[in-house]
Every structure is written in C-alpha cells, then in structure tokens.
Amino acid sequence: MASDAKPRKAKAGKAAAPEGTEVAEASRPFGRLAAAAAPYLYVTPMVLLVGVFLLYPAADTMWLSLTKWNGIYPPTFIGFDNYLNLWTDPVFITASLNTVYWVAGVMLLQTALGLALAVLLNTSPLAELYKRILYLPAAISGAAIGVIWYAIFNNQFGILNASLRFVGLGALTQAWLTTPPLNTFSMIVAAVWQGLGPTIILFLVGLQTIPRDPIEAAQTDGANAWQVFRYVTLPLLRPITVVVVGINLINSFKVFDIIWTMTQGGPYRSSETLAVTMFRDSFVSFEFGYGASVAMVLTVVTFAVAVFYIRAIFQRLEVQ
Amino acid sequence: MAIVTARLKETRPGGWAVTVLVGILAVAWLVPLWLVVVTAMKTTPEYFHDASQWSLPENPLQLFANVSDAWFTSGMGAGFMASLLYGVVAAGLAILFASLGAYSITRLRIRWPFFWFVLVFSGTIFPFQMYLIPLFKLYQDTGLYDTQLGMIFFYTAIALPFCLFVMRGYFATIPRELQEAARIDGCSDFGIFRRIILPLSWRPIAVLFLFQFTWIWNDLLFGLVLSTSDGVRPITPSLAGLQGQFAHSGPPLVLAAALLATLPTIALFLLLGRYMMRGLTLTTAGRAGSD
Numbered sequence: 001m002a003s004d005a006k007p008r009k010a011k012a013g014k015a016a017a018p019e020g021t022e023v024a025e026a027s028r029p030f031g032r033l034a035a036a037a038a039p040y041l042y043v044t045p046m047v048l049l050v051g052v053f054l055l056y057p058a059a060d061t062m063w064l065s066l067t068k069w070n071g072i073y074p075p076t077f078i079g080f081d082n083y084l085n086l087w088t089d090p091v092f093i094t095a096s097l098n099t100v101y102w103v104a105g106v107m108l109l110q111t112a113l114g115l116a117l118a119v120l121l122n123t124s125p126l127a128e129l130y131k132r133i134l135y136l137p138a139a140i141s142g143a144a145i146g147v148i149w150y151a152i153f154n155n156q157f158g159i160l161n162a163s164l165r166f167v168g169l170g171a172l173t174q175a176w177l178t179t180p181p182l183n184t185f186s187m188i189v190a191a192v193w194q195g196l197g198p199t200i201i202l203f204l205v206g207l208q209t210i211p212r213d214p215i216e217a218a219q220t221d222g223a224n225a226w227q228v229f230r231y232v233t234l235p236l237l238r239p240i241t242v243v244v245v246g247i248n249l250i251n252s253f254k255v256f257d258i259i260w261t262m263t264q265g266g267p268y269r270s271s272e273t274l275a276v277t278m279f280r281d282s283f284v285s286f287e288f289g290y291g292a293s294v295a296m297v298l299t300v301v302t303f304a305v306a307v308f309y310i311r312a313i314f315q316r317l318e319v320q
Numbered sequence: 321m322a323i324v325t326a327r328l329k330e331t332r333p334g335g336w337a338v339t340v341l342v343g344i345l346a347v348a349w350l351v352p353l354w355l356v357v358v359t360a361m362k363t364t365p366e367y368f369h370d371a372s373q374w375s376l377p378e379n380p381l382q383l384f385a386n387v388s389d390a391w392f393t394s395g396m397g398a399g400f401m402a403s404l405l406y407g408v409v410a411a412g413l414a415i416l417f418a419s420l421g422a423y424s425i426t427r428l429r430i431r432w433p434f435f436w437f438v439l440v441f442s443g444t445i446f447p448f449q450m451y452l453i454p455l456f457k458l459y460q461d462t463g464l465y466d467t468q469l470g471m472i473f474f475y476t477a478i479a480l481p482f483c484l485f486v487m488r489g490y491f492a493t494i495p496r497e498l499q500e501a502a503r504i505d506g507c508s509d510f511g512i513f514r515r516i517i518l519p520l521s522w523r524p525i526a527v528l529f530l531f532q533f534t535w536i537w538n539d540l541l542f543g544l545v546l547s548t549s550d551g552v553r554p555i556t557p558s559l560a561g562l563q564g565q566f567a568h569s570g571p572p573l574v575l576a577a578a579l580l581a582t583l584p585t586i587a588l589f590l591l592l593g594r595y596m597m598r599g600l601t602l603t604t605a606g607r608a609g610s611d
Contacts, residue, residue, distance in 0.1 A: 038509065042424035043436050045417040046480050053477035054443035057454035064453060071457070117345070120338045132593060133346040136353070139589035140582045141538035143556040147563050147578040148356050151571055159355055159373040166372035193352065254447055257540045261560050278449045283545060288453050295449035302447050 065292035075289060082293035091269050092294070095277040098184050099253060102273055105188035106195070106252040111245055113192075114199030115237075119229060121200065122207045131204070135197030142194070146261025149190035153177050153262070177263050180270035187262050187271065191255060199244055206240030207233070239313075246309035250302055274298045356575050360386055364570030386576035390562070394569065396577045398550040399558030403537050404584075405468065406554060410475035411532035415525055417476070418483030423513045426491040427499060437488060443481040452545050459546055466547050471554070474542060479532040490524045491517060527595050534585050555581045 065082055067075035086092045117134075121127045137145065152159045153176035161173040176186040210233065218232045234241075256275040259265055265272035265280060272280065274294055282291030359367060361377035377383075391397035421440065425433040455474065456465070464470030494517060502512050518525075536554075543554040550558075559581045566574055 036429075039424045039428035039430035042420045042428065043430065043440075046421040046440050046484060047436065049417065049473065049477040050440045050443040050480055052458075053455065053474050054446075054451060054481075055439075057451040057458070058446045060454035061450045061452075117342065120342055124339050124342060126339055126343070130342055130346045134349055135593070136586070136589065137349070139534070139585045139593075141540065141556050141585065143538070143540045143560050143563075144578045144582045147559060147574060148352055150563065150566065151359065151575055152352060152355065154566070157368065157567070157571065159359075162370075162373040166374075193349070196349075254449075257556070260540065260544075261563050275447070275449055279452070279541075279544075282453050283456070288457075292453055295447065295452070298447045298449050303445075306445075 061292045061295055064289055065296045067289040067292075068287075069289040070286050071288055078289070082290050083296075085290070086293060086297065091272065091277060092274075094180075094270060095272040095274050098181070098271060099273045101181060101184050102188060102191075102252040102255055103249060105185065106191065106248050107245070109188065109192045110195050110199050111248050114196055114244070115203050115241070117196075118200045118203030118207060119233065122204060127204075131197070131201065134200055137194045138197045140194065142255075142257025143261050145190055145194050146187075146258045149187070149193070149258075150177070150262050153186045153190075177271075178267050180267075183263055183271040187258055190262065191252075191258050194258075195248070195251070199248065202240060202244050202247075203237070206237050209240075210236045242309065242312045246305065246312075249305050249309075253298060253302055253305075274301075356579060357383075359572055360576040360579050362572045364572055367570065367572050382572070383576065386572050387580055389573055390577035390580055394562050394573065394577060395550045395553075395558050396555065396562070396580055399553055399555035400580060402468065402471070402552060403555040406471050406475050407533040407536045410472050410536055411479060411529050413472070413476045414479035414483050414532055415487070415528050418480050419487050419518060419521070419525075420513070421484055422487035422491050423517055425488055427512075427517075428509060437484065440484050441481045443477070444485075448541055452541070455542075456545050464546075466549055466552050468552055470546060471543075471552065474546060475536045475539070478542070479535065483528050483532065486524050486528055487521065490521055494520055530588060530592055530595055534588065537585055 064075060066077060066079060068078050068081075069075035121130055124130065140148075150158075155161065155175045155178055158176070160176065164170060164173050174182060177183045214232050214236070215228055218228050223231070253273075254275050255273055256279065259271060259273060259276050260279075263271045265276040269277075269280070274297060278291050278294040278298065281287050281294060285291075355373070358377060359373070361380045361383040362370070363378075363382055366378060367373070391400070421436065424430050425437055430436065459465035459470055464473065498516055498520075499512050502516055507515065538556065539554065540556040540560060543557040544560070547553045547557070559577055562569060562574055562577050
C-alpha cells in the first residue's frame with residue numbers, strides 16, 4: 001500500500017500547484033476561502049461516516065476491553081482482568097481450539113484442494129462451465145448456507161441421515177451437529193462448499209500469469225506432470241498462494257454466519273469460534289467488557305497473520 | 321499460441337479423465353442446491369413421510385405456496401424489502417461519497433491527500449467484532465437502534481473504505497488533459513466531477529455496486545445486532561430466526577425462505593457472474609493492502 005501511494009501523492013502535489021485553478025474563481029477574499037475549503041467538503045461525508053460508525057467504535061472497544069460492563073451501569077475499569085480470565089475460561093479455550101480446527105480444515109479442504117482443482121481445470125476444455133458451477137455457492141449468504149446444510153446434517157430428520165438409512169447404511173448415521181468436535185467438521189464442510197469456488201478462481205488467475213516457457217522446457221526435458229507441478233508451477237505460483245492463504249486464514253478466524261445458523265455455537269457452547277464467543281458473551285450474556293476482550297484477541301491474531309502475510313509479499317519483492 | 325495450447329491439451333495424458341473427475345465434483349456441488357429446490361416444493365407432511373428425502377415433489381407448484389407462506393406469514397417479505405432498500409441505497413451512497421472523496425484526494429488541492437485516504441481505508445483493518453458493542457450502545461443512545469436510517473448509515477460506512485480504494489485507483493488513471501480542457505471551457509470542479517470523471521468511471525462503479533449490494537444483502541451480523549423488528553430487520557436475520565424453529569415451521573417452508581433470501585444474489589451472479597469474478601480479483605487487491 002505505502003509503496004504505491006507515495007509516487008501518487010507526489011504527482012498530485014506537483015500537478016495541483018502550477019495549474020490555473022484560480023482562473024474561474026472570484027478574486028474576493030470570501031471566494032478564495034471557499035475555494036480553499038471546497039476540497040475538504042468533498043471528503044467530509046466519507047470521513048464523518050467512517051469516523052462515527054467504524055473508527056470510534058473500534059477505539060471504544062479497545063477501552064471497553066479493560067472494563068466490566070453489563071450495559072446498564074457505567075463501565076468500571078478493571079485493568080487486564082478480562083484478558084487474564086480468558087485463559088482459564090473453558091468456553092474461550094474450546095472456541096480457540098475450534099478456531100484452530102477451522103483454520104486447519106479450510107487450509108486443507110479449501111486451499112489445497114482449490115489449488116489442485118485450479119491446476120486440473122487450467123487445461124480442461126470445460127473449465128468455464130466448471131468454474132461457474134463451483135463458484136455458484138459463493139453467491140449465497142452464509143446464513144442461507146447454514147440453513148441449507150442444517151437441512152442436510154440435522155440429526156433427526158436431516159437429508160444425510162435419512163439417505164444413509166435408506167440405502168442400508170443406517171450404522172453410519174451420526175449426530176452430525178450435536179457431537180463435538182464432529183459438529184465443527186460438519187460446518188467446515190458447509191463453509192468449503194461456499195468458499196472453494198473463489199479460491200479456485202484466484203488460483204486460476206495466478207496460473208494464467210505464469211509464462212508457458214519454463215513449463216514447456218521442463219516437459220521437453222522429460223519431467224512428468226507431478227514434477228512440472230512441484231518444481232515449476234508451484235514456485236511460480238507463490239505470490240498468489242500467499243494471497244489466498246492469507247485471505248482464507250483471516251476468513252476462517254472470522255467465521256460466524258454459518259455457525260450461528262447451524263448450531264448457534266452449541267450444544268453447550270461446544271462449537272463456537274472466537275467470533276461466536278464474542279457475540280454470545282456480549283449480546284446473550286451481556287458481559288460487554290469481556291466480549292470486547294475477545295474481540296481484541298481476535299484483532300491481535302488477525303493482525304499477526306496480516307504482518308506475516310505482508311512480510312511474505314515484501315520478501316518476494318526483495319527477491320525480485 | 322492457441323494452437324500450442326490446443327496441442328498441449330491433446331497430448332496431455334488423461335486429460336479427459338480429469339475432465340470427468342472434476343465433472344463429478346461439479347455435479348456433487350450442485351446436489352445441495354437441487355435438494356433445496358426439491359424440498360421447497362414439498363408440503364411438510366410429504367417431507368416427513370419421505371424416507372429417503374430424495375423423491376421428487378408430488379406437486380412442484382407447492383413451491384409458490386411455501387414461498388408465499390414465507391413471504392407473508394414468516395416475515396421474510398418485510399426482510400426482503402428492507403434488504404433491497406439497504407443494498408441499493410447504502411451501496412449507492414457509499415459509491416457516491418467515496419467518489420467525491422477520491423476526486424478530492426486525486427484531483428483537488430487538498431492537504432495531506434494520503435492521510436485522508438489512510439484514515440478512511442483504516443476502516444477495513446479491524447474484524448467486525450470490534451465495531452459491535454459500541455455501535456449497539458451508540459444506536460441505543462441516539463435512537464438509531466432498530467431504524468432503517470440507522471441501518472443505511474452503518475451499511476454506507478462499512479462499504480465506504482473499499483469503494484474509496486477502488487475509485488481512487490481508477491481516478492488516477494483518467495488523463496488530466498480531460499480535466500484541464502474542461503476547465504478552460506469554464507467547467508467548475510464539481511462540474512468536472514459530475515460530467516467527466518463520473519461518466520468515465522461507470523465500469524468500476526458497476527462492479528462496486530454489484531459487490532457492495534451483495535455484501536449488504538448477505539450480512540447477518542450487523543442485522544442481528546442493530547435491528548429487531550419486522551420492516552427494519554434485513555432478510556438474513558429473519559431467515560436465521562425462522563431457522564430457529566426448523567422443525568416447528570417445517571423444513572419445506574424454511575428452505576423456501578432460504579431460496580427467497582438467495583434468489584437476488586444468485587440471479588445477479590447468473591446475469592453478471594463475469595464481473596463478480598473479476599470483482600473478486602479487485603477485492604483481493606484491496607485485501608492485500610488491508611489485511
């Protein structure tokens with residue numbers, strides 16, 4: 001970000017000065033003042049909206065995470081007590097563990113499988129059709145995804161258990177959504193159904209930027225398909241891989257909608273992730289200070305990933 | 321080049337096996353959607369009597385009865401109209417305000433243009449959970465809680481940073497000569513923005529509108545926190561509420577409601593999927609800077 005903005009800033013500054021902007025404007029002092037103030041009027045609506053509805057709340061959450069607050073009486077400052085309590089809170093520990101499951105599941109099923117499918121699709125004559133089909137669920141809201149997969153995984157009258165019984169595999173029926181940690185895995189399947197398409201598209205974009213020459217050279221030298229992939233395609237794909245891994249990581253930290261509609265984090269708060277824990281602590285238990293501290297943990301983890309991610313991008317730039 | 325790739329396809333061993341394999345996966349990907357549509361066409365007793373859940377509906381027209389049930393008696397209609405309002409108005413306002421800001425930052429004599437950009441763009445770096453509690457409190461204190469105006473304010477704000485990112489990048493590519501020529505012809509700053517810059521930018525504006533509308537339509541979290549009553553509550557929290565009584569309302573009704581909630585975004589995707597997928601790469605460029 002910073003790298004591309006600097007030259008632009010310099011350009012804007014340079015270009016604005018020598019232009020005859022004053023030609024059309026009145027020479028009276030009031031006119032001049034209005035002309036100088038006008039550019040700020042253009043940015044006012046966006047700055048006000050973002051300031052009031054995003055930046056102020058984010059700053060306030062940082063402060064609230066150091067308080068105890070039930071939403072009725074004024075918040076009382078308690079230092080880092082919320083954070084200290086987190087590490088012994090079984091709900092928080094379960095949620096952290098589930099978040100790890102989510103990250104691992106999405107990395108394996110969405111990122112790795114997405115890469116494999118993109119490589120296969122890249123040379124397929126039906127790629128355009130397949131791309132559209134696999135992307136289709138990404139156009140559906142997380143809430144509707146949750147409802148759809150709830151109908152499939154529901155223990156009593158879900159389609160999956162009914163189908164298993166119908167074909168004589170009744171022994172394989174499971175309480176897909178009420179047995180931890182199976183319920184988390186079931187929901188990961190639903191999330192991957194939604195997220196695989198975009199991952200494939202991103203990898204396909206990356207594949208199309210790869211020059212064909214090294215691949216053809218490797219093929220001429222007798223490399224088999226796996227060797228070409230492992231030693232030529234994969235290293236060349238590194239830039240887009242970094243981007244996809246970063247996005248999928250951060251998205252799996254923040255997953256909320258699918259869980260809220262499939263299990264609401266239950267039973268007994270067994271399938272929550274940090275995003276759901278934050279919501280429940282705040283808006284179900286009304287422990288706003290505690291909820292704010294969970295939001296802060298989520299922020300710190302997300303920022304940590306972002307730092308690694310930006311570093312990886314810059315390292316690549318240095319290599320080049 | 322085309323001939324080379326075509327030859328590569330031919331010589332690639334097992335190319336068709338791959339196509340078939342991915343084809344099976346693609347079919348598997350459509351199965352949940354198929355089940356949703358088929359189930360939404362059944363009556364509740366029919367659903368509970370069907371042992372496998374795979375049989376075809378007795379009367380597909382039952383779909384309309386289920387959808388109208390969801391629309392009128394389960395509050396989905398009110399949610400649908402509310403979400404439509406928020407999606408159109410907030411996405412439009414966000415693009416307008418972001419364009420005004422981007423115009424000032426890239427073309428007008430404003431001090432610290434990069435500061436204003438970073439200030440607004442920093443609205444994308446936090447996880448959404450950081451906004452929820454103070455927003456809830458702010459909305460309760462100011463009477464914005466559970467109002468359409470409050471929802472529009474928030475959705476406009478949350479859509480703004482990314483719109484600014486895209487519009488600022490796009491405006492920078494518009495040649496300055498156009499602006500200077502217009503100024504010599506006596507056009508004011510705002511006239512240049514309205515008559516030259518905006519009409520030239522219809523492409524990114526269309527992609528942004530598509531993206532922001534879809535995002536707002538699909539949002540659940542802020543709808544849950546900032547609204548509660550029919551007419552204000554967007555469609556996704558309405559659906560989640562209906563889902564809470566899955567067995568009670570009957571699975572066909574709930575899935576008909578899910579279909580209703582999905583229809584606009586799926587239709588947009590089928591009509592404009594090409595732009596949506598292109599927009600995805602745009603988003604990624606934005607994320608690369610933000611996350």
